[in-house]
Amino acid sequence: MKFNPFEIKPLPLNKCFIPQKKLFPKSYDKVNTSPFTKVRIILMNGTEFENVFFMHNFQRHCTNNDIRRELALIRKQEQLQQKRIGLLKPIDESILETTISYEQLAIELTAILAQREPDYNVKRGLDFALLEDFDHLYRFSNLLDMEADKDAKTIVGGFTEIMPGRPTISEHRYPYDDVRAYTNYQKADPMTKLSTSIITAAEQQTMNYYMNVAPIYKTELGRKLFGEIGMIEEQHVTQYGSLMDANVTMLECLLMHEYVECYLYWSCAIDETDEYIKQIWEEHLQIEIAHLHKVAELLEKYEGKHYTRVIPNGEFPEPIRFGENKEYVRKVLESVNLTSFREEYIEVNHLPKNAEFFKYQDIINKTTANVPSHKVINMYINKNGEDYRYQDKPHPIRDLQDRTSDNTEVGR
Numbered sequence: 001m002k003f004n005p006f007e008i009k010p011l012p013l014n015k016c017f018i019p020q021k022k023l024f025p026k027s028y029d030k031v032n033t034s035p036f037t038k039v040r041i042i043l044m045n046g047t048e049f050e051n052v053f054f055m056h057n058f059q060r061h062c063t064n065n066d067i068r069r070e071l072a073l074i075r076k077q078e079q080l081q082q083k084r085i086g087l088l089k090p091i092d093e094s095i096l097e098t099t100i101s102y103e104q105l106a107i108e109l110t111a112i113l114a115q116r117e118p119d120y121n122v123k124r125g126l127d128f129a130l131l132e133d134f135d136h137l138y139r140f141s142n143l144l145d146m147e148a149d150k151d152a153k154t155i156v157g158g159f160t161e162i163m164p165g166r167p168t169i170s171e172h173r174y175p176y177d178d179v180r181a182y183t184n185y186q187k188a189d190p191m192t193k194l195s196t197s198i199i200t201a202a203e204q205q206t207m208n209y210y211m212n213v214a215p216i217y218k219t220e221l222g223r224k225l226f227g228e229i230g231m232i233e234e235q236h237v238t239q240y241g242s243l244m245d246a247n248v249t250m251l252e253c254l255l256m257h258e259y260v261e262c263y264l265y266w267s268c269a270i271d272e273t274d275e276y277i278k279q280i281w282e283e284h285l286q287i288e289i290a291h292l293h294k295v296a297e298l299l300e301k302y303e304g305k306h307y308t309r310v311i312p313n314g315e316f317p318e319p320i321r322f323g324e325n326k327e328y329v330r331k332v333l334e335s336v337n338l339t340s341f342r343e344e345y346i347e348v349n350h351l352p353k354n355a356e357f358f359k360y361q362d363i364i365n366k367t368t369a370n371v372p373s374h375k376v377i378n379m380y381i382n383k384n385g386e387d388y389r390y391q392d393k394p395h396p397i398r399d400l401q402d403r404t405s406d407n408t409e410v411g412r
Helices: 035-060 065-086 095-116 120-148 152-156 190-216 220-243 250-271 275-303 326-335 356-364 372-384
Strands: 338-341 344-347
Touching: 035 065, 035 095, 035 190, 035 250, 035 275, 065 275, 095 120, 095 152, 095 190, 095 326, 120 152, 120 190, 120 220, 120 326, 120 372, 190 220, 190 250, 220 372, 250 275
Parallel strands: none
Antiparallel strands: 338 344
């Protein structure tokens, strides 16, 4: 399945504005729509947000108004696409129901990318954070059942198991320990360059969502849980962002952003089962191809570089296809006791006793009972006798099999 966006004739940029009548699409049916359609919508919403924010940052560090005007034009079209995608979410879908799909995206996307990732350092980062998003799904699912009497299994469609990962209480790390070694894009596999960009945008979208909804959530317990997990998502953005190449110029980085968007819309269009939404992906792909060609022109005009200096072979790798990854996640759960120390990953019981991890834990989680992620599970167990889970078979980690108490020692 070959596709090279650099070989496609682009639309004129002024043909890429989305008119008002198309800006407000028909929302999906929250009950009958595929879980993977929902995660694709969240993924592309976050990808558009990332590029809009990046171009604002670019503008603030650029003195050339000709370049700034081109950025403004492309950015406006990206923003229109983002608005259109965001409005696919139905009015009757609650914040917490949407959150379950956010965490399903984090789990399934990370698992897909990790299984394809040739760079050992990047793969380890993906696997490490995967177990934390997996635990977040479990915490939010218990809150959903407790507050709204809704079964999260119906939202994830049975494709993703719901049980503890690395306990959220164990995920709070000293900030130094979330910074990784950056990737050299000149030597990196094309999939590695795509993966680091894709996962950074996706996790940033989750971080922003939790930061924004925490103050407006309807219950005090929910507000606190969003606040705590939002702290961890910020750590994930730090980790994934540090994996990206820090040596590229702003125009080179913008070219990579546009290439990533083209790749993702192409993947979504291939994988989509909803014909109405598939058409949106196809239309947005054509817009992004136009953006890609324009940025390639800017790179050559202002830096004297052909796009192949950044993307030697424009042909896409295999598309991202969403599906079940239960066995892979179960295998990764074997590393649940890992934490990180600077750029490395280490068993928590191998850390020196004076490690900053323990000092930070003592500050953030000094009174364990008050930690929101732990409190949610305790309250659910007190009410129902055991926690909420959806699992095909017993948890692969013995210490996390007990459903009548919340383990706060694993990974801590």
